[in-house]
Amino acid sequence: MRNIHYRKVAIFFTLLFAMTSNVYATSAITVTDGYVKASIPGSEVTASYMTINNTSDNAITLQKVSSVISDRIEIHEHSMADGMMRMREVGEITIKANSEVVLQPSGLHLMIFSLKQQITEKDVITLTLYFSNDTEVKIQLPVLKYK
Structure with a gap:
């Protein structure tokens, strides 16, 4: 009787591991080198940076970002125009x-606005x-000192 119980447990964990491995193996999106900047005292704004990898054979678009730390997270881009650095919301990234x-x-x-x-x-x-x-990719990012 005891051998049957151990065999069932072993089969369960083998199947669970196989399913988990498949989830990670088939995910087309990976995120690396991510971090959030520490907020400046008195400020309700900060930023986050990362590398987003797409290993699929199709273009994929980042459409939205959410977090419990803010109800307003926007995708922005800095660009140089007429000798001035400008920042604008781009809405999404392909x-x-x-x-x-x-x-x-x-x-x-x-850009992370209205920090809670x-x-x-x-x-x-x-x-x-x-x-x-x-x-949907849920990531946990360390916070680095604001420079």
Whole structure:
């Protein structure tokens, strides 16, 4: 009787591992090198940066980002125009097939407005990224000192 119980448990964990492995293996989107900047005392705004990788054979678009730390997270881009650095909301970012997009200072990035709390280096921030292929990617990002 005891061997049957252990065998069932072993089969359960083998199947569970196989299912989990398949989820990660089939995910076309990966996020690396992500972080959120610590907020400046008295400020309700910060930014987040990361690299988004698309390993699929189709373009995928980042359409929206959400988090419990703010009700307003926008996708922005810095650009140089007439000798002036400008920032504007772009709405979404398309990641070409088998490609990556880097969100970085002075380029594409996430602007996090109306922070519900001060963000410090002790925090880890959870963001949910929503993509055009109906994929939601939940990531946890460290907070780095604002420079």
